Amino acid sequence: xxxxxxxxxxxxxxxxxxxxxxxxxxxxxxxxxxxxxxxxxxxxxxxxxxxxxxxxxxxxxxxxxxxxxxxxxxxxxxxxxxxxxxxxxxxxxxxxxxxxxxxxxxxxxxxxxxxxxxxxxxxxxxxxxxxxxxxxxxxxxxxxxxxxxxxxxxxxxxxxxxxxxxxxxxxxxxxxxxxxxxxxxxxxxxxxxxxxxxxxxxxxxxxxxxxxxxxxxxxxxxxxxxxxxxxxxxxxxxxxxxxxxxxxxxxxxxxxxxxxxxxxxxxxxxxxxxxxxxxxxxxxxxxxxxxxxxxxxxxxxxxxxxxxxxxxxxxxxxxxxxxxxxxxxxxxxxxxxxxxxxxxxxxxxxxxxxxxxxxxxxxxxxxxxxxxxxxxxxxxxxxxxxxxxxxxxxxxxxxxxxxxxxxxxxxxxxxxxxxxxxxxxxxxxxxxxxxxxxxxxxxxxxxxxxxxxxxxxxxxxxxxxxxxxxxxxxxxxxxxxxxxxxxxxxxxxxxxxxxxxxxxxxxxxxxxxxxxxxxxxxxxxxxxxxxxxxxxxxxxxxxxxxxxxxxxxxxxxxxxxxxx
Amino acid sequence: xxxxxxxxxxxxxxxxxxxxxxxxxxxxxxxxxxxxxxxxxxxxxxxxxxxxxxxxxxxxxxxxxxxxxxxxxxxxxxxxxxxxxxxxxxxxxxxxxxxxxxxxxxxxxxxxxxxxxxxxxxxxxxxxxxxxxxxxxxxxxxxxxxxxxxxxxxxxxxxxxxxxxxxxxxxxxxxxxxxxx
Numbered sequence: 217x218x219x220x221x222x223x224x225x226x227x228x229x230x231x232x233x234x235x236x237x238x239x240x241x242x243x244x245x246x247x248x249x250x251x252x253x254x255x256x257x258x259x260x261x262x263x264x265x266x267x268x269x270x271x272x273x274x275x276x277x278x279x280x281x282x283x284x285x286x287x288x289x290x291x292x293x294x295x296x297x298x299x300x301x302x303x304x305x306x307x308x309x310x311x312x313x314x315x316x317x318x319x320x321x322x323x324x325x326x327x328x329x330x331x332x333x334x335x336x337x338x339x340x341x342x343x344x345x346x347x348x349x350x351x352x353x354x355x356x357x358x359x360x361x362x363x364x365x366x367x368x369x370x371x372x373x374x375x376x377x378x379x380x381x382x383x384x385x386x387x388x389x390x391x392x393x394x395x396x397x398x399x400x401x402x403x404x405x406x407x408x409x410x411x412x413x414x415x416x417x418x419x420x421x422x423x424x425x426x427x428x429x430x431x432x433x434x435x436x437x438x439x440x441x442x443x444x445x446x447x448x449x450x451x452x453x454x455x456x457x458x459x460x461x462x463x464x465x466x467x468x469x470x471x472x473x474x475x476x477x478x479x480x481x482x483x484x485x486x487x488x489x490x491x492x493x494x495x496x497x498x499x500x501x502x503x504x505x506x507x508x509x510x511x512x513x514x515x516x517x518x519x520x521x522x523x524x525x526x527x528x529x530x531x532x533x534x535x536x537x538x539x540x541x542x543x544x545x546x547x548x549x550x551x552x553x554x555x556x557x558x559x560x561x562x563x564x565x566x567x568x569x570x571x572x573x574x575x576x577x578x579x580x581x582x583x584x585x586x587x588x589x590x591x592x593x594x595x596x597x598x599x600x601x602x603x604x605x606x607x608x609x610x611x612x613x614x615x616x617x618x619x620x621x622x623x624x625x626x627x628x629x630x631x632x633x634x635x636x637x638x639x640x641x642x643x644x645x646x647x648x649x650x651x652x653x654x655x656x657x658x659x660x661x662x663x664x665x666x667x668x669x670x671x672x673x674x675x676x677x678x679x680x681x682x683x684x685x686x687x688x689x690x691x692x693x694x695x696x697x698x699x700x701x702x703x704x705x706x707x708x709x710x711x712x713x714x715x716x717x718x719x720x721x722x723x724x725x726x727x728x729x730x731x732x733x734x735x736x737x738x739x740x741x742x743x744x745x746x747x748x749x750x751x752x753x754x755x756x757x758x759x760x761x762x763x764x765x766x767x768x769x770x771x772x773x774x775x776x777x778x779x780x
Numbered sequence: 781x782x783x784x785x786x787x788x789x790x791x792x793x794x795x796x797x798x799x800x801x802x803x804x805x806x807x808x809x810x811x812x813x814x815x816x817x818x819x820x821x822x823x824x825x826x827x828x829x830x831x832x833x834x835x836x837x838x839x840x841x842x843x844x845x846x847x848x849x850x851x852x853x854x855x856x857x858x859x860x861x862x863x864x865x866x867x868x869x870x871x872x873x874x875x876x877x878x879x880x881x882x883x884x885x886x887x888x889x890x891x892x893x894x895x896x897x898x899x900x901x902x903x904x905x906x907x908x909x910x911x912x913x914x915x916x917x918x919x920x921x922x923x924x925x926x927x928x929x930x931x932x933x934x935x936x937x938x939x940x941x942x943x944x945x946x947x948x949x950x951x952x953x954x955x956x957x958x959x960x961x
């Protein structure tokens with residue numbers, strides 16, 4: 217039994233008295249409690265005082281069970297290896313909760329999301345603006361409610377637009393995006409500048425919201441979701457499918473074989489390797505240093521080809537199903553992996569030596585995008601962005617999942633607090649990832665070949681069970697919450713990508729930097745807009761669909777180019 | 781120092797040389813185990829609909845157009861090439877091939893249709909999912925297949941015609957669920 221868990225339960229019971237409802241039985245490293253909604257704010261305060269790190273809010277429609285609307289907040293206790301989820305319910309006719317954003321600024325987006333998607337009200341939210349839904353989505357339709365079908369296309373609202381905040385006095389606005397050469401995915405930043413200095417910024421994103429969570433809850437079945445989850449992100453696909461599978465396994469109480477766990481680790485670490493090299497290249501490109509871009513991506517290609525031969529596809533591995541993995545890593549494949557690891561290690565070292573002392577990089581990254589450790593904790597940043605700011609957190613070590621409890625690795629931390637720190641952390645993590653892969657291969661060789669790759673499920677997964685899982689994606693901690701349901705599919709599945717908290721702090725990072733540094737600061741968190749938006753593209757804005765021939769399109773584009 | 785770094789970078793770039801493949805002019809074969817375009821082997825398929833029920837992208841469709849013919853349609857435009865169909869096929873009738881150059885102007889190029897001759901259930905009159913263990917049934921249907929011209933002569937005429945009511949009925953065909961224990 218986890219000591220912290222016992223302490224928290226007794227503290228909560230003492231403080232709340234009758235407001236403490238139930239505690240759901242769970243493994244020693246998870247705590248699920250239900251409380252009355254009046255007690256939400258004091259409980260969050262208590263958990264923060266106890267050293268909790270806010271992760272994410274999850275809201276869902278529980279009207280089918282007569283419970284109204286439910287809202288969860290999850291917290292991580294990194295030094296104690298404990299994850300806590302606090303659940304409250306609100307009656308159907310008045311779905312109102314206390315906003316916790318005034319005490320946890322990082323909860324701002326979660327609450328705005330449920331304001332849009334479920335129609336919950338948050339009392340005392342400082343900025344209750346639309347976050348997820350499109351500007352012309354009609355009021356009063358809440359897509360995540362159970363009575364709204366997944367393919368509903370309501371007529372769009374007329375004459376609406378997103379109202380951006382007024383720029384502070386003495387500044388002017390420079391719009392970045394939704395499409396901009398330095399952004400790889402659509403997102404709008406309205407940047408307030410005074411001369412060349414950035415004084416603030418407002419973000420409007422979620423332009424690629426695909427409603428994957430809704431799809432998972434209405435159309436797909438348990439074992440379909442991993443393949444769709446993998447497409448949440450173009451870089452860390454395996455992270456999301458592993459994370460989802462772990463959450464379901466935790467909820468259903470399944471224990472997968474050790475071999476499957478090690479294979480999952482190998483896939484996750486391969487993904488980390490290619491993501492870090494990709495980011496290194498992109499960062500080089502954003503500061504105009506294309507040698508880094510070309511060389512980092514050349515090294516990365518070896519990993520992509522290796523993944524292709526291991527799994528059948530260079531990016532969407534499709535290795536994960538509930539209860540295990542689909543393909544084995546045989547001893548011949550092991551040799552291939554070792555060979556590629558040797559090459560990648562050697563070449564990354566050579567590249568690192570050639571660039572770390574280059575003044576070009578230093579001048580563009582040192583002191584840029586500075587955020588203090590206090591601010592980092594306040595905004596609950598995750599991943600390399602947090603580790604570059606002196607915050608020693610890594611889910612792989614703090615909340616070991618898969619086979620990470622048996623593996624030895626270091627967590628690189630720097631305290632420079634700027635983009636340079638992020639670069640150093642990510643470079644060092646490349647070697648750590650290689651180390652982990654080598655250890656996993658050694659351990660895999662010792663395991664008996666007869667271990668099954670995937671479990672045979674005995675009977676259906678019980679309904680109404682909660683599962684919470686975290687995985688350290690290359691960009692930081694990804695959180696998945698699953699509430700199991702009837703009809704062989706989850707009742708609620710919530711995905712929180714690492715960019716979700718990190719992007720919320722970008723306005724803070726930008727303040728007092730030069731406008732020219734904007735791309736690299738936004739690039740430094742490696743923003744994954746699709747992950748964050750969890751977004752099939754349906755254009756609701758164009759009321760009538762038009763088919764344009766190639767010639768017409770060319771003609772139209774020429775007209776635009778010449779300003780006619 | 782600055783110059784020394786630049787020389788190192790130059791050395792790395794020089795040493796690695798040009799690595800970009802001259803791809804369309806020079807083929808790049810896929811590795812073994814690659815998950816490319818799935819191919820259905822109509823001689824092995826028993827029409828159990830396992831692939832259609834487990835396709836995460838919902839891109840495989842099965843429909844009974846009469847009592848004895850079941851149509852399997854694979855629409856590749858939405859396929860994610862996850863290979864779940866090939867994994868689950870009890871008869872190993874689906875192979876993930878190494879074809880990946882699938883860009884085309886005509887959707888029919890990448891769409892596959894399999895017409896399956898099925899048994900008719902004597903009770904409900906609908907197409908009958910053949911089971912592997914039932915060898916007698918399997919023997920029986922061999923005669924129903926069009927792939928052999930010799931046996932084509934002995935095909936009995938279908939008793940049912942393409943009645944609109946029956947089509948209506950199959951469009952609401954529900955996916956089988958797991959039985960409660």
